[in-house]
Amino acid sequence: MATQNTRTLARLMMAPSVVVLLIWMAVPLAMTLYYSFQNYNLLTPQNVSFAGFFNYQYFYTDPAFFQSIWNTLLLVLGVLAITVIGGTAIALLIDQPIFGQGIVRILVISPFFVMPPVAALIWKNMIMHPGYGVFADIAKFFGVQPIDWFAQYPLFSVIIIVAWQWLPFATLILLTALQSLDSEQREAAEMDGANFFNRFIYLTIPHLSRAVTVVILIQTIFLLGIYAEILVTTNGGPGYASTNLTFLIYRTARLGYDVGGGAAGGIIAVVLANIVAIFLMRAVGKNLDK
Amino acid sequence: MGSITLKNVQKHFGEAKVIPSVDLEIKDGEFVVFVGPSGSGKSTLLRLIAGLEDLTGGTITIDGKDVTDAAPAARGLAMVFQSYALYPHMTVRKNIAFPLKMAKMEQAAIDKKVEAAANVLNLTDYLERRPSQLSGGQRQRVAIGRAIVREPSAFLFDEPLSNLDAALRGTMRLEISDLHNQLKTTMIYVTHDQIEAMTMADKIVVLNRGNIEQVGSPMELYLTPRNLFVAGFIGSPRMNLLTGDYAKAKGATTAGIRPEHLTLSKESGTWKGRVTVAEHLGADTFLHLDVEGIGQMTARASGEFGAHHGDTVYLTPDETRLHRFDDKGLAIKA
């Protein structure tokens, strides 16, 4: 489609973004890798020495490490379960003929646009607060002892907040996918004698599966990096009860000033994220070929 | 002026030699049609002439000037695309005026030319509309208008009618032929539809896998196809190609006889066949037959020749109209 001239020009035009991203990707990552093999504490910056695999060993043997991995896993899976199941249900509901569909849609997607610190603080103070929150008000109304959510179920509370933020995303994507279901296909199925239930099983679900895959993969990328919600609600506690890997690395690096340890944790996080990324890239890459 | 010469033109896409080597001479004022099945390289050849693709080898000259490395706009050609390629955000007037504006023509002169073109193409009432508000045929005319105003040395058409319905296609065919008669400018027209080729062309170039199979006037191709490919491609319904004993008896590997050169009878004839499908078009009836000892054949009967599925019919070929081909598929000269 292109002549030699345009091709040369195209390369020039691509150069800035490629170069910028290359630097952005390579330099800090190389530094992290380097630091992960160094004894380097920001409080004693004059004593830098080669550490071998000590930082990895240190990070690996820290009991908080396994708890944080476990918490990360629970956080990701918990949010995914809520958002995918809830999102499918809500998308199906909104796709029905209803009054004021546009407004319903707007209300449902709104939480996605709320910045994480605001979302977390609204839930912490106004919904889940053991003294003055709405949940406490409801409990008191029924004469039940209110739950101190962040003390008793810290990780679960974080899951609820994050799920609330991501439910709109899942809903919106699944709704878009639902609405792209060819109506002639649906009519053909009806002519073929498929009832509502059969159509759901044989048409809707296969049609949605691709969107669900995309939702799961993209959310996972973002959910692995959950940070602000934990920072403003539980600060990772009590103990390490709601500390995920991202938060643990932040703690080690910024609060413990341990550059080497934080870097080793960072490399572990990169490996984890890459495993997910490989799957995501495949899903997206397929779409490019069509 | 608009004479175009291709010399040893080659185009490779990586390993694929889409155009191995093409030589072609197009005279000024000719209406040339490139015809061939999809993948025959006809569009690529047109785009090479337009300058939208680089040549891998060879030269292209327009009016004696080598334009092999010239930019598309510098070649003085205008192109009408298959999708019309109108600018969706511009009105019809601005669409037609665009090439003139690019040539930095004065606004008054532009207006005059646009009005004139709109007049010729019956677009005067639509000048302020956007392409999305026009029908397919109108869009097509706007695309042609945009080409006309440039007063190019040659027009290039890339399957311009393939997005129109059958009735409109017939009308536009006439309009384009008419335009050629008025402007007398060279036109190169790409199509896969041999009817378009036959009805419009002064000269048809039949392409197959990037090679020119034959160049000639429509009647030349119809009467004396140079090989099996052209014989099978030109003419509708397709020529019956017979192998076996009958061909051998005529001293050929393959014998070809067109459906319209078979005489039909209900009583007697050279071959006996059974009608599998009868297509009644009114004036004509096309009979698809299962012929004893030969197989599937097609014959043209007049509309009055009543024949239906299952009837037995006798066929006699007009042997003066027989085409003979050797084992390489080339026509045997009589």
Add this chain to the structure above:
Amino acid sequence: MARSVTTGAKIGWSIAAWVVALLIFFPILYAVITSLKTEQEAIAGFSLIPSGTFENYITVQTQRDYFKPFMNSVILSVGSTILALIIAIPSAWAMAFAPTKRTKDILMWMLSTKMMPSVAVLLPIFIIFRTFGLLDSRVGLTIMLTLINLPIVVWMLYTYFREIPGEILEAARMDGASLWKEIVYVLTPMAIPGIASTLLLNIILAWNEAFWTIQLTTTNAAPLTAFIASFSSPQGLFWAKLSAASTMAIAPILILGWFSQKQLVRGLTFGAVK
């Protein structure tokens, strides 16, 4: 479309949908209501009817200088998005209209940079920023946000540009348009809707980015994310004021978000779902 639905069924579905929608929206609504209460009302138990005071909004400005982080948010999100667009538009144009065998690989690689966990490069970035005096500076943070969102910007633009038929650009070339004129008269007008959508979505993403904005700022360059996060350790009861600050922080982006629903799906799924 094809068939009418019974009114009864429609009412049933509508009630269900509205209940769900209001439950999901409730926390936001309650924050807005609380922002119009006095501090006493805010802790006095559940109530949906505030006394309607705007006191909190004024207090947030006078006591905490709300305007400063707000302006930082505006500057950072708009600035980083425009910077990203400037870098990304030529590149997406090239990939959409002059694709080569490697185009796909480059796109995938760009996407992969988005998948690098931010926390993994927290320290190097922190050290680089400290070395160059970029900590707590708008310039530094703008660069950061540009880098983070650049892959999404390239991808979104690419999917929009790809939908512009190549024949139109060829027609412009045949019509004698130089590359520059082709861009000005043909490509840009056709690409503007896509560019606008990209702009919108990325302002939203940059506005809500809450890792780097919190990590790399203290006071000077702190946008609303960092400002609000600083309220996490409460001194005294201040929920009405916090609600007022929160409402102001999310209102503009919520409205932008409502306009960009469709683009959101496309942008965040990298064109995999349309």
